[in-house]
Amino acid sequence: MNFNERLIEIARRSSWCMSALSAVREMRLESWCIGAGAIRNLVWDSLHGYETPSHLPDIDVAYFNASDLSSTRDAEIQRQLAERCPGIPWEVTNQAAVHLWFENVFGHSVPPLTSLAEAIASWPEYATAVGLTLLNDGTIDICAPYGLDDLFSMVVRRNPPRVSIDTYRKRVAQKRYLDRWPQVTVVG
Numbered sequence: 001m002n003f004n005e006r007l008i009e010i011a012r013r014s015s016w017c018m019s020a021l022s023a024v025r026e027m028r029l030e031s032w033c034i035g036a037g038a039i040r041n042l043v044w045d046s047l048h049g050y051e052t053p054s055h056l057p058d059i060d061v062a063y064f065n066a067s068d069l070s071s072t073r074d075a076e077i078q079r080q081l082a083e084r085c086p087g088i089p090w091e092v093t094n095q096a097a098v099h100l101w102f103e104n105v106f107g108h109s110v111p112p113l114t115s116l117a118e119a120i121a122s123w124p125e126y127a128t129a130v131g132l133t134l135l136n137d138g139t140i141d142i143c144a145p146y147g148l149d150d151l152f153s154m155v156v157r158r159n160p161p162r163v164s165i166d167t168y169r170k171r172v173a174q175k176r177y178l179d180r181w182p183q184v185t186v187v188g
Helices: 003-013 015-026 037-047 071-084 095-106 116-121 149-153 165-175
Strands: 032-035 059-063 090-094 131-134 140-143
Touching: 003 015, 003 037, 003 140, 003 149, 015 032, 015 037, 015 071, 015 131, 032 037, 032 116, 032 140, 037 059, 037 149, 059 071, 059 116, 071 090, 071 095, 090 095, 095 116, 116 140
Parallel strands: 059 090
Antiparallel strands: 032 059, 032 131, 131 140
16 A cells, blocks of 8 residues: 555544544635644554544644635634534634745745645645645545655654744754654654
């Protein structure tokens, strides 16, 4: 079984993941995924044999809508998702608007993104640069611009175009990957 098939199998076995994917699909967003830490945790918990999912501070819903860059749209989608699945800690972000707030949060500007795939490719580590979308026919689509090797090898590696070494090291310290998943390898 290849990594794509394994990821889809792990996602389908997870009740929270399938509930989340179904809820977002019902929103009928044009271009969206659930990704980043939610998918990393899902896979690493499975590879470690954990029966209970690791705590997630949020489940990232990334979507791309260049025609509405307002933060109120993100908040409205998040509110609607919370009504549908109140037990899920949703975090909704229009990736087309990231350039509007990124500098205030991270200290350097970034150009506007042109697609959801480009956005996923900009996420902080290769293992988290993965998104899943539940299509109308029940198929799970995977967007993984750097592949799934780091995710399934449990390697934390900085994605240089978007994350400075200093920010990366702070993230690694904050996330405490090795405390949660002892088989993880942190690079750099």
